[in-house]
């Protein structure tokens with residue numbers, strides 16, 4: 001069965017003389033491997049566009065379960081500014097490696113694809129990208145069913161947005177007030193909680209306008225990294 005779909009190339013490799021395998025992410029199938037026979041040769045079918053980070057529209061043949069052949073493709077975006085900048089490439093590779101290790105369910109493919117696409121468009125334009133890996137990984141984790149409860153104490157339900165500090169439980173995925181905290185919760189300044197909440201509901205387009213304080217970045221990193229290790233067994 002053939003179908004048409006947009007996808008982003010994350011990795012590629014050569015096999016035999018002119019053939020390529022492509023690791024891609026698409027909004028309907030998620031992470032897939034496509035085989036492009038003649039991918040290094042056929043300008044007519046692939047217009048020389050089978051490069052890493054390119055967004056393409058392709059015609060795909062599903063030979064049998066899990067075996068996909070890319071029949072032809074046309075270029076939508078090639079992110080030429082990212083490819084000219086070693087620092088930007090480093091940030092993207094780091095973020096994509098994280099993405100590949102996370103288990104993503106079918107109903108989440110589309111939102112992850114849109115996050116990844118917006119992330120690439122924003123990196124292409126942005127000048128300061130030092131916060132982008134943290135922001136991308138945080139958004140990804142929070143989007144995949146691990147969104148902490150931000151506004152009130154998980155136990156007594158009192159509003160915590162006006163407290164000076166709150167207490168986060170990795171196990172419960174939420175914040176507690178000073179009266180309900182337990183010894184193994186970590187203390188989180190309210191500025192960090194508010195920053196995490198802002199990140200959770202942001203898109204990569206917003207990140208270009210931000211200037212995150214370095215201390216805030218550090219405390220956010222600590223929480224998200226520990227949270228990710230607890231639930232996904234994966235450091236960010």
Ligand SMILES: [Zn+2]
Pocket residue numbers: 153154155156157158176177178179180181
């Ligand atoms: Zn409480």
